[in-house]
Amino acid sequence: MSNILETIESPADIKKLSLPQLETLAAEIRERLIHSVSKTGGHIGPNLGVVELTIAMHYVFDTPTDSFVFDVSHQAYVHKLLTGREKLFHTIRQPGGLNGFMLRTESEHDSYGAGHAGTALSAALGMAVARDMSGGSEHIVALAGDAAFTNGISFEALNNIASQTKRMIVVLNDNAWSIDKNVGAIAEYFHKIVTNPTIAGLHERASGLIGRFGGKTATHLRKKAEEAAKGLIGPGMLFEEFGLTYFGPLDGHNLPLLIDTFKFLKQQNRPVILHAITQKSRGFQPAIEQQKKFHGLGPYNAETGETKPTGQKTYSEIFAESLSKLATANDKVVAITAAMPNGTALDLFRPLHPTRYFDVGIAEEHAVIFAAGMATKGYKPFVAIYSTFLQRAFDQIVHDVCLQELPVVFCMDRGGLSGDDGPTHHGLFDISYLRSVPNLIHMVPKDEDELADMMYTAMLHPGPSAIRYPRGVGPGTPVKVKPEALAIGKAEIIQDGEDVAIFGLGAMLPEAIRLAAMLEREGISVAIVNPRFAKPVDAACVEAYGKRCGLLVTMEDHVLAGGFGSAILECANDQEIATPVVRIGWPDEFIEHGKPDALRAKYGLTAEAALDKIQPYLATLRRAHMITS
Numbered sequence: 032m033s034n035i036l037e038t039i040e041s042p043a044d045i046k047k048l049s050l051p052q053l054e055t056l057a058a059e060i061r062e063r064l065i066h067s068v069s070k071t072g073g074h075i076g077p078n079l080g081v082v083e084l085t086i087a088m089h090y091v092f093d094t095p096t097d098s099f100v101f102d103v104s105h106q107a108y109v110h111k112l113l114t115g116r117e118k119l120f121h122t123i124r125q126p127g128g129l130n131g132f133m134l135r136t137e138s139e140h141d142s143y144g145a146g147h148a149g150t151a152l153s154a155a156l157g158m159a160v161a162r163d164m165s166g167g168s169e170h171i172v173a174l175a176g177d178a179a180f181t182n183g184i185s186f187e188a189l190n191n192i193a194s195q196t197k198r199m200i201v202v203l204n205d206n207a208w209s210i211d212k213n214v215g216a217i218a219e220y221f222h223k224i225v226t227n228p229t230i231a232g233l234h235e236r237a238s239g240l241i242g243r244f245g246g247k248t249a250t251h252l253r254k255k256a257e258e259a260a261k262g263l264i265g266p267g268m269l270f271e272e273f274g275l276t277y278f279g280p281l282d283g284h285n286l287p288l289l290i291d292t293f294k295f296l297k298q299q300n301r302p303v304i305l306h307a308i309t310q311k312s313r314g315f316q317p318a319i320e321q322q323k324k325f326h327g328l329g330p331y332n333a334e335t336g337e338t339k340p341t342g343q344k345t346y347s348e349i350f351a352e353s354l355s356k357l358a359t360a361n362d363k364v365v366a367i368t369a370a371m372p373n374g375t376a377l378d379l380f381r382p383l384h385p386t387r388y389f390d391v392g393i394a395e396e397h398a399v400i401f402a403a404g405m406a407t408k409g410y411k412p413f414v415a416i417y418s419t420f421l422q423r424a425f426d427q428i429v430h431d432v433c434l435q436e437l438p439v440v441f442c443m444d445r446g447g448l449s450g451d452d453g454p455t456h457h458g459l460f461d462i463s464y465l466r467s468v469p470n471l472i473h474m475v476p477k478d479e480d481e482l483a484d485m486m487y488t489a490m491l492h493p494g495p496s497a498i499r500y501p502r503g504v505g506p507g508t509p510v511k512v513k514p515e516a517l518a519i520g521k522a523e524i525i526q527d528g529e530d531v532a533i534f535g536l537g538a539m540l541p542e543a544i545r546l547a548a549m550l551e552r553e554g555i556s557v558a559i560v561n562p563r564f565a566k567p568v569d570a571a572c573v574e575a576y577g578k579r580c581g582l583l584v585t586m587e588d589h590v591l592a593g594g595f596g597s598a599i600l601e602c603a604n605d606q607e608i609a610t611p612v613v614r615i616g617w618p619d620e621f622i623e624h625g626k627p628d629a630l631r632a633k634y635g636l637t638a639e640a641a642l643d644k645i646q647p648y649l650a651t652l653r654r655a656h657m658i659t660s
């Protein structure tokens with residue numbers, strides 16, 4: 032068969048290929064990635080960069096006996112193609128199709144699931160120690176990007192590896208990019224190693240010799256390289272100081288070199304790190320020229336890389352524009368991102384206020400404490416972190432910000448369903464995890480203009496606050512020239528009514544309005560409330576409608592457990608109001624990837640599903656003659 036990729040049913044088939052065939056396989060994989068992802072969307076740039084690395088890993092090691100742990104695992108598409116999922120690859124990130132990340136339930140070759148950065152080294156170490164304890168001999172290989180080393184967890188693991196195991200392989204896939212350019216001292220350190228010709232040359236030769244002449248000559252060369260590095264880089268090679276033997280930097284696209292090196296590393300009885308230099312987006316010129324955009328995106332033209340022009344401004348863009356305006360008016364306003372300037376749109380803020388823009392790397396915990404520190408000196412930090420990634424910083428929110436009542440603003444982008452990325456990225460927990468923290472207010476805008484008002488409110492608020500807004504576009508409400516301060520804990524009454532009151536939080540307000548229309552067609556008088564605040568909830572509003580109406584309904588793009596509906600229930604209960612509360616939101620399970628509308632329909636987050644759910648209560652209301660039907 033001419034197409035080698037199609038003959039790979041399992042990684043065992045890769046081992047039968049000659050070197051020229053492996054090179055052909057790499058080219059075929061690139062071709063497949065570019066074309067297939069152009070239809071599905073996905074993380075094309077990171078995957079084009081790890082084609083040879085992944086082939087070489089599968090050529091030398093034996094999954095599922097050996098375990099591969101990929102950091103974030105957005106770069107696991109090649110691994111999926113080589114582990115029996117080639118025929119399903121066109122379904123990646125599609126409803127019911129392959130997940131865009133490693134998923135233990137998807138394949139025995141996916142030894143560890145991820146989606147958040149910085150977990151690979153810890154997970155791999157756990158596996159290595161478990162293997163050692165049970166007398167196993169399998170290999171554990173962690174592959175992590177250069178930006179994963181801006182994350183604290185990677186260093187917590189590094190601190191632990193050498194004292195815990197003698198057999199673990201770390202592959203540092205260094206392409207100098209996070210989603211944006213990688214930042215900070217670590218990025219500079221990697222850059223110094225890579226651009227030092229002495230070190231690079233010696234290591235390249237050492238690695239090349241490993242396969243051909245065995246370890247002795249190579250070790251000698253490696254030592255010389257290390258000495259050179261010591262003189263040039265500082266007191267010692269960073270990883271060596273952590274007790275990992277460092278190999279590299281070497282060309283991460285040189286298949287024979289990678290294969291020889293992995294064969295050598297496989298024999299080592301000491302923890303090792305291989306520093307592979309790769310080019311993100313390799314083989315696809317439009318992506319090489321626009322690395323940020325092609326890190327991860329929706330469908331594109333496979334020849335030109337063109338994407339459909341976006342029309343309406345996203346919530347992220349409204350956020351960044353509003354923050355830029357606030358910063359113009361108030362020189363204490365600063366913006367902080369944890370490696371997401373593109374996703375949060377702080378890219379728009381950066382050129383306007385360069386000295387008040389901070390990208391701290393993939394370091395959410397640090398971002399929050401850093402903000403707390405700035406707040407103690409009179410600054411007003413707006414920390415833009417996706418809802419799902421802010422989960423990382425819960426303790427810092429509690430211990431550093433809220434306990435000290437510091438005026439930090441958490442701008443939680445992607446609050447609600449994320450869509451194609453799936454359960455690792457849905458932002459469905461922030462109300463629950465923040466509602467329990469004293470001193471914090473939690474706001475949810477119904478539209479773009481209200482987001483701007485909430486940011487202004489947060490700027491004026493002397494304590495900590497959080498605002499969640501969804502991925503993508505809102506209803507398209509124009510933003511006023513001058514934002515208005517909102518009364519803390521006060522809901523907006525969209526429409527008054529007598530029989531049923533519907534509280535539609537944020538993105539669910541349109542569904543609440545649709546539900547109201549359905550009920551009104553049945554002659555029921557409905558109040559519609561835009562709650563604005565998930566904390567503090569408007570107790571007076573709950574009391575008024577709880578006493579007047581026969582039913583309260585809450586709708587939220589959030590888990591039901593501990594969410595906004597729970598807050599309304601608690602509030603009603605505290606006021607000894609026994610009116611039933613029907614809550615619409617996500618059930619107590621992890622929601623798969625898929626199209627948001629379809630998932631909402633499947634899980635009952637629609638007006639129709641809500642109507643079904645409240646039918647029994649309407650019957651009771653009618654029986655009690657509260658409604659004349």
Ligand SMILES: Cc1ncc(C[n+]2csc(CCOP(=O)(O)OP(=O)(O)O)c2C)c(N)n1
Binds near residue numbers: 311393
């Ligand atoms: C905790 C966390 N914060 C932010 C992100 C968003 N994110 C996904 S991939 C990525 C960059 C990863 O860069 P690197 O590890 O170097 O891999 P590359 O894409 O360059 O191969 C970021 C910031 C995340 N997945 N997890």
Ligand SMILES: CC(=O)[C@@H](O)[C@H](O)COP(=O)(O)O
Binds near residue numbers: 105326374445449502
């Ligand atoms: C892998 C990762 O975490 C990011 O690349 C994420 O996929 C971005 O999601 P958005 O497209 O919502 O910005």
Ligand SMILES: [Mg+2]
Binds near residue numbers: 205207209
């Ligand atoms: Mg990188």
